[in-house]
Each structure stands twice: as C-alpha cells, then as structure tokens.
Amino acid sequence: MRILSRSKVRLNVKVGDKNEAIRLAGQLLVNDGHVPPEYVDKMIERDSVSSTYLGNGVAMPHGTNESKSLIKSTGMSVLTVPGGVDFGGQTANLIIGLAAVGSEHMEILSNVAVLVSDDDEMGRILEAGSAEELLSIFEQGMNG
Structure with a gap:
C-alpha cells in the first residue's frame, strides 16, 4: 500500500473551516484503510x-x-484549497493529512517540509491539474 495514492488526493476543494478540512483529509485516510474513523476525531x-x-x-x-x-499503516492525504482555510490565524492552501506508524512521521514530515518550503514546488502543487500531476510532484520531491 502506497503512502500517497490518487484515491487520497483532492484538488480545488472548498471547506468552511479547518475542522471540515481536517475531517476531509482524515476521511481519505479512513477510506484507504490506514486508520479507523475515530482517528479523525484525534486529528x-x-x-x-x-x-x-x-x-x-x-x-x-x-x-x-x-x-x-x-494507525494500521502509514498514509498521507493531500487537499489543495485555492480559497484557503484559516488555521489559527494563518491561511492554509495545502492540507496534508498524516497517519504514520512508529517514527516514520518524522521522515515524512521533513521530506514534505523541504518540498513545500520551495516556492516554485509549492506553486506547482497548488496549480496541479490532476491527481496524477500532484502525485508526481510529491514523488519527485520526497524521493529526490
């Protein structure tokens, strides 16, 4: 089972608030069998x-x-939110849901942090026209 797959990517979503964004990101992890529904409440x-x-x-x-x-297996979900959503006074346009077994979350976190700290890569992610395009950006960035 891949950490990130097409079934866990949603582009150009509109959410009312951060809890709705977290629920959507979490539900994608539930749908793919990484976590049970109660994990979403913990998020x-x-x-x-x-x-x-x-x-x-x-x-x-x-x-x-x-x-x-x-957590049953390590998984990641990705939402792009062009209109942005308020996370404690900051606007998030990219929501990455994470469920990681053991210490895997630290490696994923650092790889993702490097990828999204690059303004060009961040622009490419937010402008991705398809789940496949977004996946290839993440795969290159996290394995590169």
Whole structure:
C-alpha cells in the first residue's frame, strides 16, 4: 500500500473551516484503510491543542500521540484549497493529512517540509491539474 495514492488526493476543494478540512483529509485516510474513523476525531483534537499549521500555506493535521495505536499503516492525504482555510490565524492552501506508524512521521514530515518550503514546488502543487500531476510532484520531491 502506497503512502500517497490518487484515491487520497483532492484538488480545488472548498471547506468552511479547518475542522471540515481536517475531517476531509482524515476521511481519505479512513477510506484507504490506514486508520479507523475515530482517528479523525484525534486529528481534530490534536489541532485544537496545538495548531498543525507548518508555514508557507501548509497545514499537516495528524492524530494525538495517544492515537498512534489506532494507525494500521502509514498514509498521507493531500487537499489543495485555492480559497484557503484559516488555521489559527494563518491561511492554509495545502492540507496534508498524516497517519504514520512508529517514527516514520518524522521522515515524512521533513521530506514534505523541504518540498513545500520551495516556492516554485509549492506553486506547482497548488496549480496541479490532476491527481496524477500532484502525485508526481510529491514523488519527485520526497524521493529526490
């Protein structure tokens, strides 16, 4: 099972608030069997304790430490939100849902952070015309 796949990508979504964005990102992880539905509540809980906004228009919601035992396999979901969504006073245009087994989240986090800190790459991600195009940007950026 791949960490990121077409079924976990949604382009140009409109969300009312960050909780709706987190629920959508989390539901994609549930749909692909990475986590049970209750993990999504833990993603919202985690963001309410400490914002999951990373900077440069990116938020990476994930579950609480206590919810790690719920994770069946490492997975990532990606939403592009052209209109942006407020994450604790910051606007996020890219939402990356994450469920990672063990310490895998640190490696994924650092790879993603490098990718999205590059303004050109971030522009390419937000302007991706298809899930396939977005996937290839992430694959190149995370394995490059």
